[in-house]
Amino acid sequence: MSHILYGAPASLFSGKARAYLDWKRIDYEERPPSPKVMQEIIIPNVGYPVVPVVEKSDGTILQDTTVIIDHFEAEAGGPSVYPDTPAQRLAALLFELYGDEWLVIPAMHYRWNYNEEWIYGEFGRSALPDGTPEEQVARGRQTGERFKGFVPMLGINDATIPAIEKSYEALLADLDAHFADHDYLFGIRPSIGDYGLIGPLYAHLYRDPESGKLMKRLAPNVASWVERMIDPPAPLSGEFLSDDAIPETLIPILRRMMAEQLPHLQAVAKLYADWANDNPDADVPRAVGMAPYEIESVVGQRFASTFSLWMLQRPLDFYRGLEGESRSAANALLDSVDGGDFQNFDLARRVRFENHRVVQA
Ligand SMILES: N[C@@H](CCC(=O)N[C@@H](CS)C(=O)NCC(=O)O)C(=O)O
The missing domain is CATH 1.20.1050.10 (Glutathione S-transferase Yfyf (Class Pi); Chain A, domain 2)
Structure with missing residues (x-):
């Protein structure tokens, strides 16, 4: 029996999961999140109505595309979507x-x-x-x-x-x-x-x-x-560029990311730390208020997503675990994209992602 991906063509994160499962040649069948599926499978297992959800052939439920991808990276083996360098x-x-x-x-x-x-x-x-x-x-x-x-x-x-x-x-x-x-x-x-x-x-x-x-x-x-x-066109094949090369064409894109996203994430991290200090035993809300963001010199406010902090911890933990030449290579990249906000990120309180939700670490 193959695995089931509950997802929809118009869903952002279903597209991410589907593209990965196809490249990885995972045996799965996609089904829509009908009202019955929502009531009987997704809400009881995940806790709220969301897609994509993977129901494995052994009944295991996986939600969140990052969890889905990491699960099959570990289980399926073969060529990885994570570069080694x-x-x-x-x-x-x-x-x-x-x-x-x-x-x-x-x-x-x-x-x-x-x-x-x-x-x-x-x-x-x-x-x-x-x-x-x-x-x-x-x-x-x-x-x-x-x-x-x-x-x-x-x-x-x-x-x-x-x-x-x-x-x-x-x-x-x-x-x-x-x-x-x-x-x-x-x-x-x-x-x-x-x-x-x-x-x-x-x-x-x-x-x-x-x-x-x-x-x-x-x-x-x-x-x-x-x-x-x-x-x-060629699942499970191909190589990453040799010598840990980062194409020059990616530099302006990472620079834009650093300029737009990092100051906002820093504001979210500060709001979350204040909230966690005040509410040590509480369930973590999806947002801890609103935080400013700046794009092309215009300032707006957007919800301060606690899930974003978990996603941020992935590159941050990887970077902070590097030593010696590896650390120098990462710093050379970050210096070239004005990545100081990332290098000096102040993450006073961490989160974990467990049982489909963000919890205090
Ligand atoms: N970070 C999650 C997000 C899943 C998500 O936000 N899915 C959207 C559809 S693409 C949804 O169902 N949202 C409902 C909600 O967030 O309440 C993932 O990677 O799977």
Whole structure:
């Protein structure tokens, strides 16, 4: 019996999980998160309605794409999506953090401000595959209203939208230059960083019709990379660039990430530390208030996600564990991308991710 991936074509993180499972040649079948699946499988096991969820053939439930990927990396063996060498591995983990926890901003902006009516239909078809068109639209609006409600929480509003678009178009130009020369971020094998990016860059920014037109017009090489990621021409093969090389074309992208995402994460880390000091025994909320972020010189506020801190700990712990020449290689990379905020990050209180949720460490 194969494993089951509960996921949906329009879901950001389903795209990340699916692309990985396909490259890794994991035997699975994808099923939609029908109301019955939500009530009988997802909510009782995970605690809240979310996709993607993997139900393994032995009944084990896995949620969170990072947990899913790491589970199959350990179990399936074979070529890994984690580079072995310090600079590439650090960069790959940073790209995962950037894709998962930051590019959701342009993803949600373009979906809800350019593709709103279309996405209601998509949600309906996915939730009620056997429903009538009327039932699907009604259901799609219901699901959609919930996700649309996240838009202001993500810091997307009239003041920040021009800056979000300017930043995204600049990112597309930088990625386009990179993918003109390279199949994936670090050569001819996809990395965990590629899987971080594919979440936002597939379902929302490629597959949503208006967003896809923009990507194909401004960045055809990025669209080709998306197509390679979702329909891998050579699963379980390819190598990372030799000698721990970081292509020059990735430097401006990491510099943008450091400038936009790191100051926000530092503000979140401070809010979380204050909260944890005041509430030593409490369950960790999904957000500890709102924190500022700056994009293209415009300042907004977005929810201070505690889950983002767990994702941040992955590259941070890797970096802090490096010694000697490996540490020097990582520092050379970070120096070249103005990564001081990362090198000097003040993480006063840590989190853990256990039983599908963030808990105090
Ligand atoms: N970090 C998680 C996020 C999963 C997630 O946010 N899924 C979205 C759909 S793409 C969802 O179901 N969100 C519902 C919610 O967050 O309440 C992962 O990597 O799987």
